[in-house]
Amino acid sequence: MNRKITAGSLIAIFIASLFAFPAPTEGQSERDRMIEAAKKEGEVVFYGGFSVSDVAGFIKKFNGKYPFIKVNHLREGAEKLMTRVLTERQAGKHTADVIQARGFPAQVMLDKGVFTKYLSPESQAYPKGFKDPDGRWATMYVQTSIIAYNTKFVKPGEIKNWEDLLNPKWKGQMVIDREETEWFANMLEVMGRENGLRYMRRLAEQRPTMWEGHTLMAQLVAAGEHPIGISLYAPRIEDLKSKGAPVEWVRSDPVIGFLYLVGLADKAPHPNAARLLIDFALSREGQTEVTESRRISMRPDVKPNPPRLVDGLNVHPSNLALARSYDRLYKEFQGIFGKK
Structure with missing residues (x-):
């Protein structure tokens, strides 16, 4: 049967095609812009408590995804790291991009405005109590x-x-x-x-x-x-x-x-590279690497090494x-x- 195609029906078909083949989402385009900006930054400064041997595999996996970002890692114990960060801020020096620190010292830094909001899409996988409702941190390991x-x-x-x-x-x-x-x-x-x-x-x-x-x-x-x-x-x-x-x-x-938090430093010199590092740290791939050094991930889809570290335990987050x-x-x- 022949059907007469009117101007109105052509418009309807065109509108329907828009929904059938959606344009890239805002999130995707924002991600692309972040990656391009991170390429221009070229590096990220990561303050944390990992030993050189423990962080090496993590950085290698991150560079497998983002070979254009050089990771400069500085290791300090929790209290010394907090003192260093606060001393640098007081002197008007902003070196760190990403900060990973144990709970109590991290909270002191949070109260002093050291961390800024970045709600990583990977943080959605983490249970309540192991991430900040305001998006300033998530738990890198426990x-x-x-x-x-x-x-x-x-x-x-x-x-x-x-x-x-x-x-x-x-x-x-x-x-x-x-x-x-x-x-x-x-x-x-x-x-x-x-x-x-x-x-x-x-x-x-x-x-x-x-x-x-x-x-x-x-x-x-x-x-x-x-x-x-x-x-x-x-x-x-x-x-x-x-x-x-x-x-x-x-x-x-x-x-x-004990929560070991990771977050974006306010006034980070390399904020886009920092966001990519945080996303990787919280991702399933990044957390799997974290467990290789016998740290405990709180992502439900990543089991610790060995699994008995959390199986059946009532873990009370600090x-x-x-x-x-x-x-x-x-x-x-x-x-x-x-x-x-």
């Missing part, structure tokens, strides 16, 4: 705070939870970091302040030795110098186990998750707002555990 022990001195099942550390037989057998304020603050929040303080005072009566550095303490536990480690990092214990060390860790409740009471909490922690 370190879980656990009880570790040497299997030559502690039998499996002897320690099942935090209360078991109060057994008199463990007096003088434990080690704890002298800067463990963030763990202390979050445990008080989970337990309830009064119950938490009561527990901490009883734990301090067990006379744990105070050292500095979680890696060192893990090694001391593995060597048997201190059979039990309080608030060590589970990935480090798993790494020692894989090398034959006689260590194990307790799947207690709760397990505090409440960064507690950092605003850091001075008081630090004095409380030192007043309880620092007594001779």
